[in-house]
Amino acid sequence: MASWLGGLGSGLGQSLGQVGDSLSSLTGQISSFTKDILLEGAEEVGDAATELHVSNSRLREIESINAAQKFENDRLKKVCSDLEEKHEAAELQIKQLSIEYRNQLQQKEVEISHLKARQNALQEQLQKVQTAAQTAQLGAGVLPAATASASYVPEVRHSSGFEGDDMDFGDIIWSQQEINRLSNEVSRLESEVDHWKQIAVSSKVQGTNDAEQSEICKLQNVVKELKQNLSQEIDEHQHELSVLQDAHRQKLVEISRRHREELREYEERIEELENRLQQDGVSTDAMDDSKITEQEKKAQSLDGGQVGELQVVKDLEDEIRKLNHKLSSAKAENKNLLKEQEFVKLEKIQIAQGYEKLKSDFNELQRSVAEQDAVLKEQKQLQSTSLPQDVVGLQQALLEAENEIARLSSLNQGLEKELTSAQHKHENILSSNTEDQNSEINQLRQDLERKKHELDESVAERETLIAELEELDKQNQEATQHMITLKEQLLKQHMETDSVIKQLKLDIDCERKKVSELETEKMKTIKELDSQKEKLSHCSHALNDLHITKQQLQDNIKDLQEQLRKAQDCNSHSKKEIGELQERLKEREEELSVSLSKLTEKSNEDSKYTCQDLILKEREEEIAKLQNNVSENKEINEDLQKSLSNLRTENGKLVAAIEELKQELSDAISEKKKVYLEKDTVVEALKMEKRQLESELSETEKRLLEQAHNYKQTIEELSNARSMDTTALQLEHQRLVKLHQEKDSKIAELKRTIEQMEIDHQETKDMLTTSLGGQKQLTDLIKEKEVFIEKYKNQALQVKQELEEYMKVSKKQDVLKQNLEEKDRSLAVMKEENNHLKEEIERLKDQQSRSTPVVEPKTLDIIIELESEVTQLKVIKNNLEEEIKVHKKTIEDQNQATMKLQQSLQEQQKEIDESKFQCEQMNVTHERLFLEKDEEIKNLQKTIEQIKTQLHKERQIIQTDSSDLFRETKVQTLNGENGNEKHDLSKAEIERLVKGIKEREMEIKLLNEKNVSLSQQIDQLSKDEVGKLTRIIQEKDLEIQALNARVSSASYRQDVLSLQQQLQAYVLEREQVLAVLSEKTRENSQLKTEYRNIMDMVAAKEAALVRLQEENRRLSNRSENSSQDMSRETIQNLSRIIREKDIEIDALSQKCQTLLTVLQTSSTGADNGAGGVNSNQFEELLQERDKLKQQVKKMEEWKQQVITTVQNMQHESAHLQEELHKLQAQISVESDSTSRLQVDYNGLIQSYEQNEKKLKSFSQELAQVQHSIGQLYNTKDLLLSKLDLVTPSVATASTVSQLSGVQHSPPEALSEECQLLQNELEQLKKKLQEKDSTIRTLQENNQRLSDSVATASEIERKSQEGTESEMRQIKEKHDVLQKSLREKDILIKSKSDQLLSVSENLSNKENENEVLKQAVTNLKERNLILEMDIQKLKEENEKIVARCREKETEFRALQETNMQFSMMLKEKEFESHSMKEKALAFEKLLKDKEQGKTGELNQLLNEVKSMQEKAVTFQQERDQVMVALKQKQMESSALQSEVQHLHEKEQRLNQELERLRNHLLEMEDSYTREALAAEDREVKLRKKVLILEEKLASSSTAVENASHQASLQVESLQEQLNLVSKQRDDTMLQLTISQDQVKQYALSLANLQMVLEQFQQEEKAMYSAELERHQKQSAEWKKKAENLEEKVASLQVSLEEANAALDAASRLTEQLDIKEEQIEELKKEGEIRREMLEDVQNKLMNLMNSTEGKVDKLLMRNLFIGHFHTPKNKRLEVLRLMGSILGLKKEELDQLLSEEQRGVTRWVTGWLGGGAGSKSVPTTPLRPTHQNIFNSSFSELFVKFLETESCPSLPPPKLSVHHMKPLGAAGTGKTSSTPPNSQMQDSPVAGMGRRPDANPFLAPRSAAVPLITPASNSGHLLMKPISDALPTFTPLPVSPDASAGAVLKDLLKQ
Secondary structure (H helix, E strand, O other), rough: OHHHHHHHHOOOOHHHHHHHHHHHHHHHHHHHHHHHHHHHHOOOOOOHHHHHHHHHHHHHHHHHHHHHHHHHHHHHHHHHHHHHHHHHOOOOHHHHHHHHHHHHHOOOOOOOOHHHHHHHHHHHHHHHHHHHHHHHHHHHOOOOOEEEOOOOOOOOOOEEEEEEOOOHHHHHHHHHHHHHHHHHHHHHHHHHHHHHHHHHHHHHHOOHHHHHHHHHHHHHHHHHHHHHHHHHHHHHHHHHHHHHHHHHHHHHHHHHHHHHHHHHHHHHHHHHHOOEEEEEEEEHOOOOOHHHHHHHHHHHHHHHHHHHHHHOOOOOOOOHHHHHHHHHHHHHHHHHHHHHHHHHHHHHHHHHHHHHHHHHHHHHHHHHHHHHHHHHHHOOOOOOHHHHHHHHHHHHHHHHHHHHHHHHHHHHHHHHHHHHHHHHHHHHHHHHHHHHHHOOOOHHHHHHHHHHHHHHHHHHHHHHHHHHHHHHHHHHHHHHHHHHHHHHHHHHHHHHHHHHHHHHHHHHHHHHHHHHHHHHHHHHHHHHHHHHHHHHHHHHHHHHHHOOOHHHHHHHHHHHHHHHHHHHHHHHHHHHHHHHHHHHHHHHHHHHHHHHHHHHHHHHHHHHHHHHHHHHHHHHHHHHHHHHHHHHHHHHHHHHHHHHHHHHHHHHHHHHOOHHHHHHHHHHHHHHHHHHHHHHHHHHHHHHHHHHHHHHHHHHHHHHHHHHHHHHHHHHHHHHHHHHHHHHHHHHHHHHHHHHHHHHHHHHHHHHHHHOOOOOOOOOHHHHHEOOOOOOOHHHHHHHHHHHHHHHHHHHOOOOOHHHHHHHHHHHHHHHHHHHHHHHHHHHHHHHHHHHHHHHHHHHHHHHHHHOHHHHHHHHHHHHHHHHHHHHHHHHHHHHHHHHHHHHHHHHHHHHHHHHHHHHHHHHHHHHHHHHHHHHHHHHHHHHHHHHHHHHHHHHHHHHHHHHHHHHHHHHHHHHOOOHHHHHHHHHHHHHHHHHHHHHHHHHHHHHHHHHHEEEEHHHHHHHHHHHHHHHHHOOHHHHHHHHHHHHHOOOOOOOOHHHHHHHHHHHHHHHHHHHHHHHHHHHHHHHHHHHHHHHHHHHHHHHHHHHHHHHHHHHHHHHHHHHHHHHHHHHOOOOOHHHHHHOOOOOOHHHHHHHHHHHHHHHHHHHOOOOOOOHHHHHHHHHHHHHHOOOHHOHHHHHHHOOOOOOOHHHHHHHHHHHHHHHHHHHHHHHHHHHHEEEEEHHHHHHHHHHHHHHHHHHHHHHHHHHHHHHHHHHHHHHHHHHHHHHHHHHHHHHHHHHHHHHHHHHHHHHHHHHHOOOOOOOOHHHHHHHHHHHHHHHEEEHHHHHHHHHHHHHHHHHHHHHHHHHHHHHHHHHHHHHHHHHHHHHHHHHHHHOOOOOOHHHOOOOOOOOHHHHHHHHHEEEEEEEEHHHHHHHHHHHHHHHHHHHHHHHHHHHHHHHHHHHHHHHHHHEEEEHHHHHHHHHHHHHHHHHHHHHHHHHHHHHHHHHHHOOOOOOHHHHHHHHHHHHHHHOOOOOHHHHHHHHHHHHHHHHHHOOOOOOOOOHHHHHHHHHHHHHHHHHHHHHHHHHHHHHHHHHHHHHHHHHHHHHHHHHHHHHHHHHHHHHHHHHHHHHHHHHHHHHHHHHHHHHHHHHHHHHHHHHHHHHHHHHHHHHHHHHHHHHHHHHHHHHHHHHHHHHHHHHHHHHHHHHHHHHHHHHHHHHHHHHHHOOOOOOHHHHHHHHHHHEEEEEEEEHHHHHHHHHHHHHHHHOOOHHHHHHHHHHHHHHHHHHHHHHHHHHOOHHHHHHHHHHHOOOOHHHHHHHHHHHHHHOOOOOOOOOOOOOOOOOHHHHHHHHHHHHHHHHHHHHOOOOOOOOOOOOOOOOHOOOOOOOOOOOOHHHOOOOOHHHHOHHOOOOOOHHHHHHHHOOOOOOOOOOOOOOOOOOOOHHHHHHHOOOOOOOOHHHHHHHHO
């Protein structure tokens, strides 16, 4: 492209440079020429003569040059014209190319529209996604605002109408608008996508995982579809780009080729012009100097003009230079444009590369999406909102990419259009420049001005192009920026998804780490527990040696524990046995039924809960044991510390003094006495506890034995119950078999009744009542299910309460967590105190090391021991208080749990009681329903019998009324209608009932499953609670028995009796309604019989009417007046019949209205009766009242059904009426066919009459021929006689010649003939000879004719005989056909009666159908309402279930937190164990150091041993002061650590001795006080422990009682379960029986339908057979009628021929007898004929004269109209023209014109008057057949007249129906298209009525065939011309003899 444009620019530059060079050379030559002339002027010439000569020669040369230049200019003009033609051709080609490009653009626009349609489809998909989001949002309760995307439909702009070549700028603007619109669309869609993202996020947060998965699948499918669409669109766009590039290349090649050719042509032209200019310059330079000198003077004279010309030339040169500059600038601009075009191409390539990058990015995104799908499938539960957002983002990106592709394609198209427009403009500029340069020099200024304008335009266009290019650059930049932003958005989305995935992976890793840490913590805690157990065992072994009494107590405790373990083993064995028994029970229950298995599942779930409770209890016990062990370990530690402290004190006492020890011992003895007393009390309390524990163990053993006995009993009872169940099942099976047999017998009876009811009419009602009864049962069941649903709602509320209780438990667990945290804090405090103590011990050791004396450390040790004991006692006290609080809380929690368990047991008992009560109610309702069904069956049987009686009566009535022919058909129709009703109603309603039953069965199954699950939960209750449950159940049974006793009381019976009475009253009302209905049906049957009688009367009247019409037709042939009277009578009769029918219709409608009112009053009465029930009587028994109300509703619905049945009957009657109308239409069609046959018959008769007339005319012609033969004989005789006598022979010869020439030419005058006869006798002789020869030939012809006549007469005789016999046969057949027609009329009447009865039945049945349909719709509405309620309840249940799930998740979270806290506790315990281990290590170190000091401390050890023995005794005595001993043990351990550092810290101890002595007294006082307070606290704690033990004993007794009651309740529940299973089996059997009954009903219905279909088929077959038979008979009748008509015609022809032959024979005989008379008469006739011929000739001459002078009517009309149209000045000329046409003379015209208005008005009035006033125009008499005479011209009329006269005149035939003009054709103004026969017809009245006795042989021509009939006004109506003013009717076939009355009759018939 760029190379081509460069070549173009270079070629242009070269050509323009050459042009400029040539122009510059031309101007240079002109300037040299002027210089030469000026130089020549300087030289003067002497001679004047030579100067003249030179100047003349110079002028001649200049003139020759001028002529040559003119010639050259002409040639250049021709070349320019040729170039212009070529330019036009090129423009035409360019236009064709532009048209092709426009077509391509249209195709592209179509493709764009397709792409936009695809975009719309994508938008619809987006809308589908939005609707899915909306549905999710609606589920969450959010209603988003409707977006504009749904309603938005992008406008498709079809720029198909191109207006010239300047369309490119408009296209660019349009493309810019499209780009803006698409960008707006993109922004709008982005906002919409953001909106839907938010909605999707909100909906996904609230939605479920299943919906999200389904939505994700849908979105993935949408993404796949979008990918496919994108790939397809990319391929299509690439294909389009390739096509456009190819087309663009071809166009560029063509344009470059054309441009090169044009450049070559222009270069050739320029070269030619330069050559010519050079030749001109050479010729001027080659002139002689003499000539130059001669011309100098001339040049001087011409200087003035030449200077002006030079200035002009200079101006032109300046302008040319300016143009060159402009052209150079234009070239530069072209180069710039080419560069810009190259840049645009590069941008195109970049855009394509960006598009490919986008494609690759998109593919990478697809791969990443696939990977993310794989990752997100694993993480759907963790993150549910990220995927749909990503998918929506990808969809948005796809939509944006598609929009950008469309936009880029539009940009490419716009760029191509701009390039083409720029090329066109450059070509136009170049062509204009070249043309301007090639044009003449004289027109250069104009061209320059034009060029200026064009340059301005090109500059403006260049500016616009630059602006457009800038806009395109901006658009390109915007597009690239948009692409970059899109890429960034996609990358951001990609990064976001990656970050989300990374976060999810990190979360998963963190959770896995947490899980692993938890597992490691678990392992650690287990290890810690093991280590603690081992340490505890070590400590227990070490302490057993020190504490003998404790060992004894522990032995006792162990014995008790062993006993407990034994009891637990016994319990476990019993549990195992119970488990085995449960397995056996489960097997038996599985054998029993599915429902019991489901109940056991629920009981298992409950037992799981109880097992969980037991496990919790066991765990609590284990925790208590661990706590006891911990306390024991603490006690052991305290003992060790006490022993250490005792050792220290004894060391100090040994070192210090024995006196102080004595004092301390005395004090201790005094204190220990008190302690001894307290310990004695403690020992006694422990003994009492031991006894209590032993008694409790014995009691528990007894209870276990009792439970074992109870379990054995329950097992035995269950086995017995199983055996009993099997026996009971067998008995029930036998009973059910009997019931089945009884039901089979009943079913057989019902089948019989159904077979009887197939004939009956109201069986459909009974079927519907049964079906509605079933529906009512279903409604009752639905109500019961609603009660169940309410109970389940209550259960759901209970579940909510339990959840709340669980929440309370979780709160308590939080409290426990807080306590644990407090304990942890206390541990930390203890550790800190330990550290402080260690530091103090180190200080003390330092002081001891410093202290030299022995007495001071002893006192210090005592003080330290006392202080440490005090602190330890405080800590122990606090710990004990906290433990007591914890134990109190645990006891309270356990109490609350026991209370909750008791409440749950009570609730379960209530549920069991409710289920029992519901089962009892179900059984009662089923029994009642069966009783009601039995009663309904009885009632139905009664109604069937009533219906049978009614039907028998109706049949008798119908048999009396209807004819014997159609009894069977009526019965079949009735049965068929009944069957139809049964089929249509029962089938649809039974299907609906079956659907409803299936739905209810599904609900019942769901409820059964729920019941089974509940029963399983109940079975899974622990066996400890079974006793309590059995007790509670026994109590409930007692209450139920009391309630039953109440129910069997008198008030209940009274209520039941009152309700039964109401039921009976409703039954009586129903019977009354039935009686009313039966009466109404009887009335209907009577009305039907009356209607049939009336219809018979009507049919008889119609038959009479038909007969009267036939008689009227006969009479109409005779007289018209009588026919008019008859038509009036027929009209009156028809009006009477119509009135009677109207009256009957009114009466029937009134009766129907009364029926409806009666039914409505009866229904309203029933409604009013139903409402009057007192509600106060049924407070105690609401459910029975509801059931009775339902029965009342059933009765009311039954009433509505009766009403609907009546309405359905009415609708069916309407359908029957429609069928009646159809049959009537068929009958009318048949009557039309019969009328057509009659018309055809009449036409045949008329044709027969015409044939008769033709025969008559032929016979007349025969007679004429014979007459002419006779005349010829006479002439022969005359001639023979005249040959003898000359004078008379002349006359005879003249007569003969005249007679012979009658037909050819008229005769001449007699006088002339006489003269000729005398002169030409010789010629006559010759003529006589010739005549003789002609006579001979005529005689031969005559003989032939006579032979033919004889043969014809014989043939006619034979045909007459045949025709007579055929006529007889035809008459017989005609009689037979008339009889069959009468029979058919009777059949049609009976059929019409049947149709009427059927229509009535149909109307009644349609009314009934409508009633039933209304009932069905009501039931449907009720079903819909119930279904809506069920759906609401289901939704509520689902919400409750969701809440339960949330609560469960919360509970699990709390459990996890509990587990974490327990792990923390274990860690803390582990830390405490590690501290203990360290303490042991310190002790070992101390022992080692003490062993090193054996030399110094042997004495001390001996004393220590003695003191240890004393300490053991003291410990035995001081068991009560356990807490203080523990503190002292802690101090002793601290002192042991100090002893290790004694040697090191003697100096420090010596320094601190003084201070300790000062503080000793204060510390002793504080110690004594704290000891007293500790003793008081111990007393209080012991009291609290006793209270707690009492509470434990009471709670244990309560638990035992509860377990016993639960066991009792379980036993009672098992019994109830057995009862429920039995009842369930009974109900299942009843259900199966009812289903069998339904199936049987369906089978019976199917049979009825089959019978009905057979009846319908038979009826159809009957109807079709009868119709075919009728059609065949009608066809046979038609054929017979045609045959008869043909035979009649032939007979009539033969008769007429025979008559004619007979007449001819008689006439011949008469003629032979009276030949002489005939000769005379013939002479007279000859004279008469001559006269007639003369008259005819005269008339013809007159006619010729009159017609020659006459003017065409159309011409005169036009002249007349023209006269009035012409202006008044020229009207005289028009009148003169009219006069000249009319043949008036100039003088007469002048006279008339001088008279002016008077003459004209006379003439015009005389002409227009058309009457007797105008004598100038003779009126031709009109024939009656010429009806369109006024619309034809005179010439046409004259031609017709000649035709009529030239044709042989026949006697006028009668008018036929076929050639009559129809009435509707009158007044149209067109000529009638009747055959020529109709134009030659005369009136039969005028022709035949006048001369009935005229002999055609004797009468003259004027008498026989009158030429003109007088146009009298008293003619026949049909013969008069029809005026335009008459009203037009539909064309009716009218017989020739018919009159107006007959026409009226035919109209009335139709």
